[in-house]
Amino acid sequence: MTIDNSWTLFLDRDGVMNEEIKDGYVLQWEMFRFSEGVLAAMPLLNARFGRIVITTNQRCIGRGLLSEEGLKVIHTHMLNEIRLHGGRIDAIYHCPDVNNDSPCRKPQPGMAMQAQAEFPEINFSKSIMVGNTMGDMKFGKQLGMKTVFIPSTKPETPFPNPMIDFKCDNLLEFSKIIQ
Template structure:
């Protein structure tokens, strides 16, 4: 990153960034939650560099009744426990279970960002980074004026998404290494 702006706040998508995404499916329970390569190490590194780290995740599977809020809480508790054991820290998790794409809280809409800012008033989106693996993550970050980082291999290298991001890395660990 050659930008001279000081970034204090990190927003991370979950599926495809922290854990392996299940194509055409949902992480419905703890057994299906598998960290991406280097994610635990990455969050440990990032926890030393950012004042706050937020997870911002759409969880439509709950709204579709494919899984319950209890299942989601169990997955998140497992994830947070493993992150803490590795030396990392997550300030808060925000999730949207709505199935309607017009919901203010469903990415790419920005409701979850404002929830974070309401609970942590010092958050300034101009001093925030959004890391995601999908167009909705990047659009969310761009709408709020964040520095946006795409990770993963979801899109062909010629896809126009690469023109709407500030940076691209193979995964969260590569991003953390390059800060």
Template structure:
């Protein structure tokens, strides 16, 4: 079985609720957070897969269509690839917040579906997020949790941003 790194999107990979952008509803509104392409590029050799798992309630709320969301993700993947950073797949929940669906984080369906599709050992994998719902989803699936922010009691590690977490993730994943 393979190991994977699961990344939340908004607040981990790209800006959200900043002076430049409130929410990402168009490809040109996606701005990478500092160090993200370098972080993913540095992590790629240590994981069989790097996935993005993201709640995108804006679809269910009518702020964008799934076709537009897919354009945003295609743009994100291609821009990262230009920097040598590879994202293997993106899974998203398009449903409204509080819709009761099985896929919206803190539920773990996005993670477990990708793990089944790609034969991933979740116990050797990591979920990186900036909200407790990300960490809870990862824990429900069986991954380690890396929280980006100030603190999260369920997380295995806490860092201010993705680039700061890279060395810990690499060291932890290469332990025998």
């Protein structure tokens, strides 16, 4: 697979960019820990993909545990750290809703549509979704993307798997494979 700057990378956040908190949520910057290799991976990914966006389900907002403003503060810190390490995220989309059938909650495609509205050049058949759940894999597959599974929290997920095109231990391994 040849990736050039006409391609878009969709990244999940929890369990991909940062350590997922078991049975809980990242509710403040002090609770946010980048996953191994992420800061080193970002500039390598930026060198390949034209656009890199994050799509993240943040049900903690709908549950009243975190405010929109609080999420923005966490993301500002995250983007600053990535920038200090020479990387760039073009946009972050989040779904605050609690209900599994919310149109913006993955695996529903709402956040991908938001991204395409903001960046009309996004072509889903030239996009890759990286995530750590089957919801992420369905989100990508339904839109015609390639999917990359990171087994950070669900190592028992069967592979080979019709929903998963590639499996990588972490984002840094993925970034090296596509160079």
